[in-house]
Amino acid sequence: MYRSLEYGDNARVITPTDLVEYRLGTITDIRYSTPHTTHARRYTLRFPTGDERTYPAENVRRATRADDRAALEAALTTAAEAVRDACRIAHDYDADLSTGTASLLRRLIDLASLRLGLTLDPANPTRPQLTRHQDGGDQ
Template sequence: MYRSMEYGDTARVITPADATEHRLGTVTDVTYSTPHTTHARRYTLRFPGGIERSFPADHVVRCTRADDHAALEAAFTNACVALRDACRIAHDYDPDLSVGTVSLIRRLVDLSRLRLGLTLNPSGAAGVAEAGSPNTRNQGGGER
């Protein structure tokens, strides 16, 4: 059953065009197809900072802070995996680059733990939220 969003609902733009549209917005106005229908044609969203923009109804989706948390968890996990893999490549390429990459991983792990309560484990040890597959190679390049 279709149910349009109402004033005060939170929503996100499906394909954001800029940094503002990536943020969670609040519905401040709804334009309906006809005066006697509940099918919305356009929504006006107010973003943090007071910026208001109107979008066709099919360009916006209902979204909550819980959805934001899940999206951040996935993004930070993917970033941790990418940095872990970059660190492995950097280790052979340039030791200083490897040290800098490890520093980024450490900061990402600390930030996600402090602000989201998420446990990222770049090494992939069992029992925690893993950020990718475990490292099964030893220093010499062979399997453990």
């Protein structure tokens, strides 16, 4: 069921153009098509950086901290796969580089485990399941 965005809801810009827009924002203002309608035309978002920006309604979607967690899990899993592959290459290339890369992989795995409870097997990181956000689509 569709529920329109309201003041205080968390939202994200659908196609971010800079680093600020990748962050989760809070709706601080809604501009409607006419005074007596609930059809939003524009939303103003306040980002954690303190920036406030206004976007057309079709460029903003509802987002939650659960969406952020799913994105973090996917990003950390992708990073672990990339560092694992670099570690294998570094092993044949340079012993010091291999040690540093292995240390980076270990720190990445520890961070994911301690802060998110995500278990990454360095030999075979398992991709997290996609979660569905409120409008029913895959993230």
